[in-house]
Amino acid sequence: MNLLLRGGRVIDPAHELDAALDVRVDAGRVAEVGRGLAPGRGVREVDVRDKLVVPGLVDLHVHFREPGQEYKEDIATGSAAAAAGGFTTVCCMPNTVPPNDCRTVTDLIVRRSREVGLCRVRPVGAISVGLEGKALAEYGEMKEAGVVALSDDGRPVMNAGLMRRALEYARTFDLPVVQHAEDLALAEGGVMNEGEVATRLGLRGQPPQAESVMVARDLELCEWTGARYHVAHASTARTIELVRQARRRGLPVSCEVTPHHLHLTHDAVAGPPGYDTRAKVNPPLRAAADVEALREGLADGVIDCIATDHAPHSTVEKEVEFDHAAFGMIGLETALPLVLELVRARVIDLVRAVALLTSQPARVFRLDAGGAGSLAAGAPADLAVIDLDLAWTAEESGLRSRSRNTPFLGRALRGAALLTLLGGRVAFDRAGLVGEP
């Protein structure tokens, strides 16, 4: 479908663009971004005045559970949730069953995501065979098959010797190593943040240092090996400080934060309702001072991007005693309004918010080379039209994800994707903006 999006506020951080412009989509690609573009024959014109037009959002961290746990989510439902959230590229973590630690699993994910065709699902390969932290996986064959990064996410790489080898090996393939930073000896099986709230609830806590100790160790290894190192779901003030210092030393380090760590503290576990397993995530929701430090890191630029850590779980895993509940919450469909809330609270401006969800994550995993995260002429037309003011409430029945595990259900939200285009095709159209071709 050839489209002309007329008169939206186009924000394309990669090209330092923020202006009322038209966007012409031709044969699945961005043909032109400019003022007063001619409609041309057979072009469907869509009035998007008062709307935002941005590159399709990019999420470096999702769990789509296929293969093996499709009852929680699969590539089709996960892609639909992504498209509804305005995302056109997501990177899926390898903790599937079996894990994505070899070419066959990577091939399957790439093929399924193309068949579904609602979102570009870029796989992250395992650092270690079986995510067991013992032997390195085959990075070369996984890279050939399409992985864009390496991680044992869900688990840390505890063994420093293995982490050194992983960084060295990854460097030869120019792949970033993504750490789930959690020193298991310090975390000691904690189910929430260590502190006053955990004590009051009688729950075992994991201290913030379980994260920062591992980040500190890894930064030493990063400096030693020169490999690209990315901190997944950074959640503590100290982690942000360590990354800030490492940046100053010129290390190739990057980090992401999640919308939930930017909005919620460990008080969310206490409720109401009490012992809310929907607020059980790993790393855990932290104290107010940590949330403040993450927000400062967003504003001053030390944090590269916002990633959801979309982690679907069924009621069987979530509606149980707090100690036994699985870690994780879904996030693809609520990320955008939660980030826009930070704009209204003047934590960051709108252009930075868009950059944190588009050009910056694309740069961290070098997805920008294929056009992700920008509206470059000639690139695949992956873009989102956003209504900044649309007021809505996340409800179970409205979610595209197969799972419902989010504490943001019932929260009054503002802002949503109206239209998501993937390669110029409609992946999501909230209110029939484009309608039938």
Ligand code: DOR
């Ligand atoms: O909360 C989490 N859920 N954190 C992780 O690191 C893993 C994830 C999952 O796979 O459910």
